[in-house]
Amino acid sequence: MKSIRKMSLMLLVMAFILAACGSSSGSNNKAGEEVTNKDEKVKLSIWHNFAGDDLRAKTVRGLIEKFAQDNPNIELDAQAIPPDGYRQRLSTVAAGNELPDLFFVYAGSHSTELYKAGLLQPITEVVDANPEWKDNFLPGAFDPYTFEPDKIYTAPIGMSATSILYYNTSLFEKYSVKVPTTWDELMTAVKVFNENKITPIALGNKAPWVAQSTIIGSLADRVTGTEWFKSASAQKGAKFTDPEFIEALGYFKQLVDNKAFQEGANSIDNTQAEQYFIQGNAAMMVSGAWTLTNLAASSSEEQMKVVDVTVLPSIPGGKGDPNTISGGAGGGMALSKRSEGAVKEAALKLIYAVSGPEAQKAIAESNSMVMYDTEIDQAKVSSLYYKAFNLVKKTNITPVYDAYLSAEAGEVINNGLQEIMVGGTPESVAKKLQDAQARSITP
Structure with missing residues (x-):
């Protein structure tokens, strides 16, 4: 009897030990699972087109690399795709609804x-969470990316400024020509330089977008x-055959006829024109x-x-603001509709890393325009860029x-x-433009 009681006591103790071990083992497994989830x-x-060797591309890639280093819990798959094939490749994956979590988009028709x-989702929450950052963007920065009231879909990481008037100060001084602020002064400058074989x-x-992007948009707006x-x-209340647009094309024709x-x-x-200019010809x-x-x-x-920079001169009787440059917000990172949960949080964090205040300053100091009010170190940029930066x-x-x-x-x-x-004549070009745009608008 005594031995039975002793055996029963031993069994009871063993049961408690096993229960305790089981409990301990279960607790450890649970804790292990939590650690695994936490460390997962x-x-x-992310896809982008900053694949080149220019300073801007290197800067943006550097910002992405730094983000990866600072966030070891985020496994980043970053693909830099050359600009020439970027848009087509993005369109291909978009057609299959296989967009990456983050991807670079252009302002205008691309992002629209x-x-x-239905492939995008707004990034408004990260913008609203950083009001000082939001408020330092230049006017109109978010306009191309605001598709619904109070919903922002991209924060631009660059600026498109396309109609800067570059001029050679030494040539203007040598021939006593005034830097033009009016159309008459511009035509006088054209006459004097032609007379001196400059x-x-x-x-x-050669690529016909150049005259459109750099001259006619800004000139016509004036x-x-x-x-x-x-x-x-x-196509609402105005047509490209209206007299004012034909007049605008007429000013461009004046430049042509006067051998500007x-x-x-x-x-x-x-690129050849840039070299022709910088060499003093x-x-x-x-x-841009x-x-x-x-x-x-x-x-x-x-x-x-x-070299110095200014804006195109004013037009007599023009309806537009003469203190303008054509352009707008550059591209930015867009968030895929499919990204959610921890992936979305990581994506929003990366958007801020490549377009936040420090990033805007770094991009500006790579001699690239940003649509953001930031201070830059003059010693880090070319003298010409510094002049243009402050002009814009x-x-x-x-x-x-x-x-x-x-x-x-x-x-x-x-x-x-x-x-x-x-x-060619302004009237003929205006009619062709009106017909083409009308076809695109009419259902």
């Missing part, structure tokens, strides 16, 4: 099409005003912010020191034509400007 990496994919297809304005319009152009683009551009401007490209050039980056990479500081900060932005026109109409105005340069 969030997989985040993705939104209308090309007045360098232009490389004649018609911005609201007229938006109405004509929407070098011979064969339709047969050289924009032309007194002026109307070009991309020229700042190109010249910083290909020209000496001595060459750039004699105090200048209003007007639309670039091909950002609003249909693809067909954009091609028509591009080719039409080439036609005017070889003898």
Whole structure:
């Protein structure tokens, strides 16, 4: 009996030990699961087109790499795709609803099409969570990416400024020419430089978007005003055959007829025109912010020191604001509709990392324009970029034509400007443009 009681006691103790072990083992497993969940990496994919060797591309890639280093719990799959094939590749995966979590989009028709297809979701929460960041963007920065009231779909990480008037100060001083602020002063400058065998304005319009993007959008806006152009683009209350637009094309024809551009401007490209200008063969050039980056990479500081920047001159009786440059928000990172939970949180964090205040400053200091009010270290940029950066900060932005026109109409105005340069008429080009845009609007 005594031995039975002893055995029963031993069994009871063993039962308690086993129960305790079981309990302990269960507790450890649970804790282990929690650690595993906590340490589990969030997989985040991002596509962008900053694949080149220019300073801007290197800067953006550096920001993405730093984000990956600072967030080891995020497994980042970042793909840098060359710009020439980027849009097509993105369209291909979009058609199969297989977009990455984050991807670079362009302002205008590109982001609008993705939104209308229901492939995007707003990033408003990260913008509203950082009001000081939001408030330092320049006016209009979010306009191309606000598709519903109070819903923002992208934060731009660059700026498109397309109609900066570059001029060679040494040539203006040598021939005692006033930097033009009015159309008459511009035509006087054209006359004086031609008389001295200096090309007045360098232009490389082999790819026909150049004259449209750099000259006609800004020039026409001074004649018609911005609201007229938006109405004509929407085909509501205005048409491209209206007298004011024909007048605007007439001013472009004046430049052609007075030999403002070098011979064969339709047969050289924009890069060749930049080199023609920086080498002192032309007194002026109307070009975009991309020229700042190109010249910083290909020209000496001595060459750039004699170049200054301003806006196109005013037009007599014009309805538009003369203190403007055509352009707008550059591209930014968009958030896929499919991203949710921890992936969405990681994506929003990365958006801030590549477009927040520190990122905007870094991109600006890579000699690239940003649509953000930031201070930059003058020693880190070219002298020419610093001048342009401060010009753009105090200048209003007007639309670039091909950002609003249909693809067909954009091609028509591009080719039409080439036609005017070889003898075509403003009336003929205006009618072709009106017909093309009307076809794109009519259901």
